[in-house]
Amino acid sequence: MDPEIVRDPVYQQLNQRLRLLVGREYTFGQQFLTEREIVQRFxxxxxxxxxxxASLVSEGLLEFRKGIGTFVRQPAISYDLRSLVSFTEKARAAGKTPSTLLLTFGKLKAREVEPRIAERLxxxxxxxxxxxxRVRAVDGIPVILEHRFVVASHCPKLTRSQAEGSLYQAWTQTHxxxxxxxxxxxxAVLLTPEEAEHLNASVGSPALEVIAVGLLETEIPxxxxxxxxxxxxxxxxxxxGPVQSAKPLRGQFVTPFQPPSGK
Amino acid sequence: MDPEIVRDPVYQQLNQRLRLLVGREYTFGQQFLTEREIVQRFxxxxxxxxxxxASLVSEGLLEFRKGIGTFVRQPAISYDLRSLVSFTEKARAAGKTPSTLLLTFGKLKAREVEPRIAERLxxxxxxxxxxxxRVRAVDGIPVILEHRFVVASHCPKLTRSQAEGSLYQAWTQTHxxxxxxxxxxxxAVLLTPEEAEHLNASVGSPALEVIAVGLLETEIPxxxxxxxxxxxxxxxxxxxGPVQSAKPLRGQFVTPFQPPSGK
DNA sequence: TGACATCGCGTGGCTTAGCCACTTTAGCAT
DNA sequence: ATGCTAAAGTGGCTAAGCCACGCGATGTCA
Structure with missing residues (x-):
């Protein structure tokens, strides 16, 4: 019996392959492959x-134009993962000097963390x-307090010095x-006394709490x-921008995407 | 289908009608209409x-399960930063009943508002x-307090009753x-006494503040x-990143996260 | 020559008809 | 009781074909 690796639906595989083409062979404004071309090619x-x-249209990557074809859309919603993930790059882009204070760095078994977290991972x-x-600071001022668990099997060689720098860089380059x-x-939350101390803020001051799960290509956390x-x-x-469907948006030039920036 | 003005493709009209059903007749976890049922009904x-x-799946509202059916996915009311959907539709999709309390409704000259607002508009x-x-409530519980300026030249006929309902609908349909x-x-901010009263919350409790400018097709505010x-x-x-389909996504309650002890 | 009408052609939109793989369920055989 | 089988239902996918739309080449007429 072949274990037969879980076979994803064809349209999802096709999805991934087409997504790679966007940005590679086709860029903004160009006409994409027509349905009939895809039929032959794949x-x-x-x-x-x-x-x-349709799936890519729904994601905002492409755009249908009735009677004409499918076109690559202005990547306004483009997955700006770099800037959203990498604090280091974000800070540098803003002309600031980022620094990191590593409070804890260790390895533990998944049974030691909350079940909810283990489940999501x-x-x-x-x-x-x-x-x-970690406490991340900009120009010496603490801005971010982060608590993070990383699945070790994906990056077994993570070092302390990498943890003191850009994890994003360690992942994408080293691993x-x-x-x-x-x-x-x-x-929106209020800071506890301990949290406030790390951030050098007053107790009970507001903060943005972001709980996130980062994913690899096949939805693997x-x-x-x-x-x-x-x-x-x-x-x-x-x-x-509109994500749903085939909004005309015929006039091409739209003001470029403004990446999120710390203040 | 019906003659009528069939400006939009059928699947987009169907899209909207199905989206209304999510939350009305179907709530989280339930099996949605099967494809064959939709064929007969519509x-x-x-x-x-x-x-x-597939479009609704891509939006995250539904979920395909091979060999079983399509299921409603969205467990709670959440503000999806990717899609521009109205509060009304969003609440209904979450199976809640939205209501609106109109505090102020009037017309004024741009010189009367803060310069930086007039500038952005x-x-x-x-x-x-x-x-x-306006105070927007869900199932009678006030959750949103909004202060809004709309450029009157784009929708001169805005009525009080429209302002008490879905502005999104008034814009897209009437105008x-x-x-x-x-x-x-x-x-993240702290509520002032006045704001807290409108939201039926305690003074000094945290809130998310969103300052937004909505744009028409040619970047016109x-x-x-x-x-x-x-x-x-x-x-x-x-x-x-891309939204795939086959994720069970069990659990996922809205219970607030409790920071682990220690630290 | 230039403005305008026409028509062909390729595109996505949509239908009909049907088979497949998968999952659950109910009933049968052991 | 237990375990198996068959049926029924689901989404996944193919095939062939017609339609409305937008564009551009062509042709017409002033």
Whole structure:
């Protein structure tokens, strides 16, 4: 019996392959492959080709134009993972000097963390996790307090010095990992005395709490984090565009995407 | 199908009708209409039914399960930073009943508002603006306090009853406006006594503050708003990267995260 | 020559008809 | 009771074909 690796639906595989083409062979404004071309090139039915395209349209990558074709859309909503994930790059881009204070750095078994976290990381009790507590500062002023668990099997060689720098860099370069997405939940909270002390803020002052799970390419979780942002020093900025469907948007040139920036 | 003005593709109309059903007739966890049921009920082909469903799956509202059916996914009311959906629709999709308390409704000249607001709206001093203050509630519980200015020239016929309902609907349907995007800035703040009273919350409790500018198709500003979300009842959710389908996503309650002891 | 009407063609939108793989369920055989 | 089998239902996928739409080449007429 072949264990037969779980076979994903064709349109999802097609999805991934097409997504790679966007940005590689096709860039903003260009006409993308037509449904009939996809049929020939990938040996699928037109319905499947359309379903995959529709999915990319729904993601905001492409855009349908009735009677003309499918076009690559302005990446306004583009997965700006780099800037959202990498505090270091974000700070540097803003002309500031980032620094990191590593409070905790160790390895533990998944059974030692809250079940809810282990569940979201899709790990079994015996799996190993890195645990990191860090204070991130900009120009010496503490801005972010983060608590993070990383699935150790994906980056077994994580070093202390890497943990004191940019994790994003360690993942993408040293470990050759490709971060595909992240699930974020943002809330407003009040700082506890301990948290306030780390952030050099007053007790009971507001903060943004972000709980996020970072994902690799096949929806495999890489890390879980709870991050607190000092409300007076940090704000989130996002530019929304229509995602749903085939809004014309024929006039091409739109003002470029403004990446979120710390303040 | 019906003759009528069939300007939009069928699957998009179907999309909207199905989205209304989510939350009305179907809530979290339940099995949704099957493709074959949709075929009978709406007189469309199965391919079209599937396309509409796939779209809702891509939005995160539904979830495909191979060999079983389609299920409702969205457990709680959450503000999806990726999609521009109205509060009304969002609440209904979460299975709640939305209501609105109109505090202020009037028209004023742009010179009467703060210069930085007028600037972001790109209006001259003599232009007219609608001013609205509203408390939005879900199942009778106030969750949102919003302060909004709308450029009156784009929707001169705005009525009081429209202001008490869904502005999004009034814009897109009555005034035939096409909302193309929004610029948002998210912060954490503490509620002032006055704000806390409107939201039926305690003074000094945290809230999410969203300052946004809504844009029409050619980057023309339509409205400016400052909105406060009660932190204990509302969370922002943002999914970066592609949304795949086959995730069970069990559990996922809205219970607030409790920081681990120690530290 | 230039402005305008026409028509062909390729595109996505949509339908019909049908088979497949998967999952649950109910009933049958042991 | 237990375990197996078959049926029924689901989404996944293919095939073939018609339609409305937008564009551009072509042709017409002033």
């Amino acid at each position: 040996s699928v039915s037109r319905a499947t080709a359309n379903k995959a395209l 899709q790990v079994t009790e015996s799996d190993l996790l890195w645990e990191l507590d 050759q990992l490709s971060i595909a997405g992240a699930d974020e939940t943002v809330r 890489l890390w879980w984090e709870r991050t607190l942002y000092r409300a007076d020093l940090y704000e989130f900025h996002s530019r929304l | 007189s469309v082909s199965r391919a079209t039914a599937n396309k509409a469903l 790109q209006v001259t001093e003599s232009d007219l603006l609608w001013e609205l203050d 035939q406006l096409s909302i193309a995007g929004a610029d948002e800035t998210v912060r 339509l409205w400016w708003e400052r909105t406060l979300y009660r932190a204990d009842l509302y969370e922002f959710h943002s999914r970066l």
